[in-house]
Amino acid sequence: MAATxxxxxxxxxxxxxxQDGAGPPLLFLHGPGAGGRxxxxxxxxxxxxxxxVPSHPGHGGSPAAEWIEHSSDLAFHYYDLLDELNLARxxxxxxxxxxxxxxxxxxxxxxxxxxxxxxxxVGIKVDGWIYPFLFxxxxxxxxxxxxxxxxxxxxxxxxxxSPETLAMQYRQGTALARVxxxxxxxxPLLRRRLARISTPTLVCWGAHDRLAPLDPxxxxxxxxxxxxxxxxxxxxxxxxxxxxxxxxARAVADFAGKASGA
Amino acid sequence: xxxxxxxxxxxxxxxxxxxxxxxxxxxxxxxxxxRILYNQYLDQLEFAxxxxxxxxxxxxxxxxxxxxxxxxxxxxxxxxxxxxxxKIAILGNGLPLRENPLRIAEEIAMLDVASGxxxxxxxxxxxxxxxxxxxxxxxxxxxxxxxxxELILRAWTEPxxxxxxxxxxxxxxxxxxxxxxxxxxxxxxxxxxxxSETVEWASQRRFPYLMVFTPIKRIAHIYGEYRExxxxxxxxxxxxxxxxxxxxxxxxxxxxAEEIARKHVMWVFNTGLRMHPPFWRxxxxxxxxxxxxxxxNPPPLPSDLTFEQADREGYVVHGNPATVRDKLxxxxxxxxxxxxxxxxxxxxHEATLEMMQLFxxxxxxxxxxxxxxxxxxxxxx
Numbered sequence: 001m002a003a004t005x006x007x008x009x010x011x012x013x014x015x016x017x018x019q020d021g022a023g024p025p026l027l028f029l030h031g032p033g034a035g036g037r038x039x040x041x042x043x044x045x046x047x048x049x050x051x052x053v054p055s056h057p058g059h060g061g062s063p064a065a066e067w068i069e070h071s072s073d074l075a076f077h078y079y080d081l082l083d084e085l086n087l088a089r090x091x092x093x094x095x096x097x098x099x100x101x102x103x104x105x106x107x108x109x110x111x112x113x114x115x116x117x118x119x120x121x122v123g124i125k126v127d128g129w130i131y132p133f134l135f136x137x138x139x140x141x142x143x144x145x146x147x148x149x150x151x152x153x154x155x156x157x158x159x160x161x162s163p164e165t166l167a168m169q170y171r172q173g174t175a176l177a178r179v180x181x182x183x184x185x186x187x188p189l190l191r192r193r194l195a196r197i198s199t200p201t202l203v204c205w206g207a208h209d210r211l212a213p214l215d216p217x218x219x220x221x222x223x224x225x226x227x228x229x230x231x232x233x234x235x236x237x238x239x240x241x242x243x244x245x246x247x248x249a250r251a252v253a254d255f256a257g258k259a260s261g262a
Numbered sequence: 263x264x265x266x267x268x269x270x271x272x273x274x275x276x277x278x279x280x281x282x283x284x285x286x287x288x289x290x291x292x293x294x295x296x297r298i299l300y301n302q303y304l305d306q307l308e309f310a311x312x313x314x315x316x317x318x319x320x321x322x323x324x325x326x327x328x329x330x331x332x333x334x335x336x337x338x339x340x341x342x343x344x345x346x347x348x349k350i351a352i353l354g355n356g357l358p359l360r361e362n363p364l365r366i367a368e369e370i371a372m373l374d375v376a377s378g379x380x381x382x383x384x385x386x387x388x389x390x391x392x393x394x395x396x397x398x399x400x401x402x403x404x405x406x407x408x409x410x411x412e413l414i415l416r417a418w419t420e421p422x423x424x425x426x427x428x429x430x431x432x433x434x435x436x437x438x439x440x441x442x443x444x445x446x447x448x449x450x451x452x453x454x455x456x457x458s459e460t461v462e463w464a465s466q467r468r469f470p471y472l473m474v475f476t477p478i479k480r481i482a483h484i485y486g487e488y489r490e491x492x493x494x495x496x497x498x499x500x501x502x503x504x505x506x507x508x509x510x511x512x513x514x515x516x517x518x519a520e521e522i523a524r525k526h527v528m529w530v531f532n533t534g535l536r537m538h539p540p541f542w543r544x545x546x547x548x549x550x551x552x553x554x555x556x557x558x559n560p561p562p563l564p565s566d567l568t569f570e571q572a573d574r575e576g577y578v579v580h581g582n583p584a585t586v587r588d589k590l591x592x593x594x595x596x597x598x599x600x601x602x603x604x605x606x607x608x609x610x611h612e613a614t615l616e617m618m619q620l621f622x623x624x625x626x627x628x629x630x631x632x633x634x635x636x637x638x639x640x641x642x643x
Contacts, residue, residue, distance in 0.1 A: 133394075135540065136538070136540050167553060167554055167557070170543075171550060173545030177544070182399050
């Protein structure tokens with residue numbers, strides 16, 4: 001199977017989107033550095049779902065959008081995408097930064113979601129935890145913070161070190177910093193709004209996440225979202241869908257299947 | 263040509279840490295030694311006025327051993343009462359780094375009034391690392407700079423109170439007391455490393471452009487761009503709009519000067535500006551166009567700069583008085599710079615005072631054909 005790359009305009013904002021598979025629609029929101037990537041995890045999801053993976057504006061192949069200055073701008077952008085794609089109800093999955101945006105969208109539009117899966121999301125202020133400042137780290141430090149098995153980082157290796165690639169990485173970092181530099185990796189408004197989420201929610205967490213550790217971050221998310229189920233992945237850091245793609249995809253399929261009454 | 267004495271107020275030290283900025287622990291800072299250094303540095307600035315320097319420069323940097331002046335206005339305040347003639351150039355305040363930039367308008371006005379109108383007000387964005395030490399979003403840097411500059415200039419020139427409703431800064435009442443003494447406002451300078459955006463912004467407003475620690479070839483190129491931009495805006499740039507900051511070492515012999523430059527000037531580049539790589543390039547601090555220009559022709563990291571390269575490319579001026587005069591003629595006659603800002607560092611307080619005296623007696627007089635000119639007349643406002 002080969003995923004198809006689509007170019008869309010979402011209320012005037014151009015983006016790229018990968019799509020493959022058949023079945024109920026599933027939208028995946030990626031984390032930093034993963035824009036424009038179709039990886040094993042997405043491949044697995046496509047076995048059970050019509051899987052759509054858009055790149056955030058400024059990430060992957062999507063052009064930067066100056067108007068996006070806050071995480072809620074991105075959440076509204078994806079609300080608009082649901083309309084653009086005529087998705088009355090969708091399974092929504094978000095990892096890391098993408099989990100933040102997915103949660104924010106869920107606080108606005110639970111009625112449009114068939115299920116919600118958050119994979120090591122950031123986005124809320126957690127008592128007793130300050131996220132390590134990735135913007136101030138060089139690559140080895142970032143890998144050591146984000147991955148349990150550093151080999152898994154190879155999936156996100158840039159194709160080369162050409163000026164074009166470096167400019168794209170700078171554009172991605174800039175798009176992320178616009179919404180996440182300060183407050184760093186969270187919106188002060190989001191945590192108290194998580195109670196509005198009425199979608200069945202699965203919270204996946206890497207046991208060795210050093211950016212947002214299970215205790216206290218994962219536990220806080222599971223507590224704040226009514227009825228959320230917390231599943232821990234023993235051999236993963238911050239990105240279990242890269243370190244244990246098959247297990248996480250299976251957890252999503254099982255949970256989403258039950259949520260839809262399949 | 264005018265001479266301004268430029269001080270970084272470094273906390274000179276050797277260390278093996280990966281960065282002299284942001285993360286170099288302040289446990290290395292010994293306040294008892296700091297007290298001695300601050301007072302020696304202020305003595306040097308006061309001595310510079312006595313020796314005939316036209317201006318005294320201070321500047322803002324945060325969380326490092328390179329320059330220990332997080333508030334340049336505090337140092338300027340000390341100089342205001344201890345000097346009487348020299349301009350006091352604050353090069354500059356980091357506009358975007360402030361949450362309340364109206365405070366800059368107030369502090370500069372205070373200094374201007376108290377000093378009898380001797381203040382020059384530099385506007386800077388702050389260097390990349392400062393977005394890590396202040397938490398200010400680097401993607402806002404340029405827009406905050408322009409907005410704060412507009413606010414400050416309006417606060418100095420428009421009768422208050424008026425309301426200001428910007429994207430980053432909002433005030434129901436802008437009405438600072440005091441107003442500045444110089445009219446319409448103290449001269450504004452733009453210290454920069456040559457981004458085309460800043461050249462355009464400064465030239466349009468007749469704000470002098472200060473090239474800091476830049477190779478001569480690049481200074482010539484940027485001066486050319488600046489002069490051209492001034493023509494485009496309908497006027498010819500005064501030579502006092504073209505200024506430069508270059509370290510100078512003068513000694514009784516060329517060999518002695520080279521020895522001092524190798525040790526003390528290179529400390530500034532190799533240790534003072536040693537920086538953990540991510541601190542050089544925070545996301546969004548520069549435009550993508552600027553980034554692409556840099557990627558095409560990457561400048562050496564200061565920590566990798568060798569003395570030979572620094573010497574060859576003109577990052578430093580050193581030699582006996584005759585050699586230094588010859589080298590400075592490149593600035594006065596070829597680059598046609600109007601003001602040279604320079605710190606002199608002999609390695610110790612006493613050696614620095616001696617070097618200053620030698621410079622004032624043997625070098626400065628050769629460039630004094632403009633002694634009666636006020637370099638701030640019609641410039642920077």
